[in-house]
Amino acid sequence: MAFNYARLQAIAQRLIEKFGQTGTVTRIAPPDPVLGGDPVETAYPAKLVPMSYDQRYVDGTNIRASDRQIYISSVGLAIKPTVGDEAVTADGIAYHVIAADPNNYDGITDVVFIVQGRTNP
Structure with a gap:
């Protein structure tokens, strides 16, 4: 029996x-070469x-x-967030994506995108 990732x-x-x-x-798409x-x-x-x-994960480097x-809903999102993208909150703060995890366990359904955002790349 397969797990229902769409429900998750x-x-x-x-x-x-x-x-x-x-x-x-x-x-940001680069200019035409x-x-x-x-x-x-x-x-x-x-x-x-x-x-x-959580403070225990903060090492000052990574x-x-x-x-x-930043947890981003995958429902209705036209792209998959990747390193180099910016996730901008409603507060107007722009975070550059340093790391991204699509949480795609079955290779089909993106459950949720979890990205590490940094204000200064």
């Missing part, structure tokens, strides 16, 4: 909807929950005191 995804989405806030995941031009910045709306790391662990 729905639970995560409900919790993020209830306790989270509206934000965006911004992806032949034609040049400016980088293209695209913002994707998302529901997310930024949280501080995880800094100002880093945030």
Whole structure:
């Protein structure tokens, strides 16, 4: 019997909807290598929950005191957050994605995206 990851995804989405806030995941596409031009910045709306790391995980190098662990609902999000993206909270603080975990246990369903956000890359 297979585990129902879609149900787990729905639970995560409900919790993020209830306790989270509206934000965006911004992806910057580089300019065309032949034609040049400016980088293209695209913002994707998302529901997310930024949280501080537990003090025992803060080592000052891999995880800094100002880093945030950001839970992003995968439901309705057009992209998968990756390193280099920005997750912007509703408070207007831009966090650069330092590490990303899609929580995709069966290879099909992204349950929730958990990213490490840092204000200064």
